[in-house]
Amino acid sequence: MKKHNFSAGPSILPQEVLLKASTAIVDYNDSGLSLLEISHRSKDFVDIMEKARALVLELLGLEGKGYKALFLQGGASSQFLMIAMNLLEKRAGYLNTGSWSTKAIKEAEKLDDIYEVASSANANFNYIPKGYDIPEDYDYFHCTSNNTIFGTQLKEFPNSPVPMVCDMSSDIFSRVIDYSQFDLIYAGAQKNMGPAGTTLVVIKEDILGKVSRNIPSIMDYKKHIGAGSMFNTPPVFAVYTSMLTLEWLKEQGGIAAIEKENEKKARLMYSEIDLNPLFKGFASKEDRSDMNATFTLQNENLKETFEAMLKEAGISAVNGHRSVGGYRASMYNALPLDSVKALVEVMSELETKA
């Protein structure tokens, strides 16, 4: 039985993407070769890479605006360092909204001065700070658009007087925003874009080349751009599968169409959390993430029953992160509305039983 997969990441991908990826591993495009066995310099793969890079800019509405898309390795965690290597000359400002922001700050601090412009650490990151200032002499401002662990999401972004960098690992391609307000966007693939193993970086080229540091080649965005995202052997399979997911998204009607689906799923989910007295939401209502709903069961005695019912209904991976406890329902682009309906049904059935 196919499960209702609420995994926080690596997470659910569209079924047709999985089928195509699976086929390509045995025989890519009737070539008599597996996708895994061909040179990354072959026309077949160069076409895949170029298509993936173009689809990213098209879907984000960034075509012809001075941006380049790169598919790198090393995860968002590598970007924590790479961003500082490429952009940090003296000081930068970070908004601290959770575990990932905190890690980004710690890594950048090894290179130079990092200031927290605001933080919600005092309330275990259950809200998004607002009304802070970003000094004009900072090299850049960094934020995390969606906090997977805590279930919060930035609904609006500040008017930054300096280049704005955003970790969108868990909500890129999920909602309509003006992506051109950012100068650098990065995202690990394993939520809304593809399998673990590649990281998308979208950079406005004109912010580069302004630091005096002698940047190591492998960390230099300019080198990666110059090499068409093939400075070294790229993660072929992860890039191909990401391309398939981007094609799928385009066929669904792009970000505007998927946003409507995501809103439906989130509305249904939060409405159950709010109306069902057995459950309580973790994040501040106005900052709730449409991607990850975090909630706790009010009566611990029902835990076993609830979890047995979830299992029975084929609902997978709704356990919460240890920093928050309780439950977390991740509702990325590829999760069908029916999966949320199935979860909500179990929650509501538990209420009748209790």
Place this chain on the structure above:
Amino acid sequence: MKKHNFSAGPSILPQEVLLKASTAIVDYNDSGLSLLEISHRSKDFVDIMEKARALVLELLGLEGKGYKALFLQGGASSQFLMIAMNLLEKRAGYLNTGSWSTKAIKEAEKLDDIYEVASSANANFNYIPKGYDIPEDYDYFHCTSNNTIFGTQLKEFPNSPVPMVCDMSSDIFSRVIDYSQFDLIYAGAQKNMGPAGTTLVVIKEDILGKVSRNIPSIMDYKKHIGAGSMFNTPPVFAVYTSMLTLEWLKEQGGIAAIEKENEKKARLMYSEIDLNPLFKGFASKEDRSDMNATFTLQNENLKETFEAMLKEAGISAVNGHRSVGGYRASMYNALPLDSVKALVEVMSELETKA
């Protein structure tokens, strides 16, 4: 028709590995979930990672000798930097045997002094330098065991008075050597181990912790070891497929058994190159690689005929690298002897036609 795939990398993988990997993408282990959709912290994936790490040490004969195996991202190119970050305090010595050694030197030079202990650049890297000294006050000595582009291979390694680091991207797991003479071995997966997207690092733990540099977390081998090779989300699919290839290798009888096959293939290949007057080998005979045979066609007029015959025989990816020209037959572990027979047959048929 399945092709005879001589690709230099990403390259041929065992057919049964491809079939298993393809199946896991649709449904992993009858779990109702794709391998791409499960958490890297799930028991399923942690088991895969641990099995892969253990198989590496077992196959290399390094169990219980103080080594740890890591599956990282970023390719061997990232290791050029990471090695220097973790081991370079004042100066290190590099043996320059080709393009990859040269790149390793350039990247490490950004951090501190690098000395070439010897180089074959003067002869377009067609041989391996011998009889050089490694000063005792170097932090480490670095070499490249096999040079994919030029078709040369180190048959013996120096007695190094300092930790020995080796880039084995293109010949790890292909031949019996005393792997315990090295303190750090690294290898991009995409030749003898798996698909592009993961890089194996095998480290003797006691060489770490000796530099004064404040190492960025993502570049710190100790952090990766401490986290069981899951400091951040690993490239799940590439690790799984590598594990399958390592299992396959063990079933073949391990490195000793595959070495015999590799020697048969190389003997057949070089014997044709030497006996057929139409062809000429590029590398010095005593330094010839068992993995990559580089050769040129002596009569350019036969180029079109030869390449048409190769195509007709289903022989793929024998074009040489631009630095050398001519042809290159890569004969990694998964390439069957029959593929070499097919290539040699075409070469010999060309002789009768000429």
